[in-house]
Amino acid sequence: MIRRTLRIGLVFGILAGMAVAVARVLGWREQPGLVPARSPEPWPPLSTPDPAPPEGKPPAAPWVDPVDGACPTSHPVKAKLSSKIFHVRGMGNYERTNPDRCYVDAATAEDDGLRPAKR
Numbered sequence: 001m002i003r004r005t006l007r008i009g010l011v012f013g014i015l016a017g018m019a020v021a022v023a024r025v026l027g028w029r030e031q032p033g034l035v036p037a038r039s040p041e042p043w044p045p046l047s048t049p050d051p052a053p054p055e056g057k058p059p060a061a062p063w064v065d066p067v068d069g070a071c072p073t074s075h076p077v078k079a080k081l082s083s084k085i086f087h088v089r090g091m092g093n094y095e096r097t098n099p100d101r102c103y104v105d106a107a108t109a110e111d112d113g114l115r116p117a118k119r
Contacts, residue, residue, distance in 0.1 A: 062103065062104055062108045064102050066101070070099075074104070077108070079100060079103055079112075081100040082100070084114050084115060086106065086110075092119040093119060
C-alpha cells in the first residue's frame with residue numbers, strides 16, 4: 001500500500017515538473033496575471049560619478065593608497081590586488097573590505113585589470 005502511494009506521488013511529481021517545463025518553453029508564464037510584470041526600467045547604478053574637478057585644478061589621480069585602511073571620498077572604489085576585484089558603495093562587502101588601492105571610479109579599476117565583485 002505504501003509503495004503504491006509513493007509510486008503514484010512520484011508519477012504526479014514527474015508530470016507536474018514536465019508541465020512546468022512545457023509551460024516555460026511555450027512562454028505561458030508571460031501571460032498577464034500568472035507572474036508579476038517585469039520592470040521596464042533598469043536597476044539604478046551602484047555609485048554615482050564624482051563631479052568634475054573645478055577649472056584650473058588637474059584631474060584626480062586614477063588611484064591612491066588608502067589612508068588608515070579607508071578610501072578618501074575622492075576615490076570611493078575599494079580594490080584588493082591579491083584577488084583582483086573591486087567593490088563600490090552599495091555592494092555587500094564594501095564596508096568590511098580593507099583596500100590595497102582606492103580608485104576614482106569602477107571604469108578606472110577595470111582599466112587597471114580588476115573585475116567587479118559578484119556581490
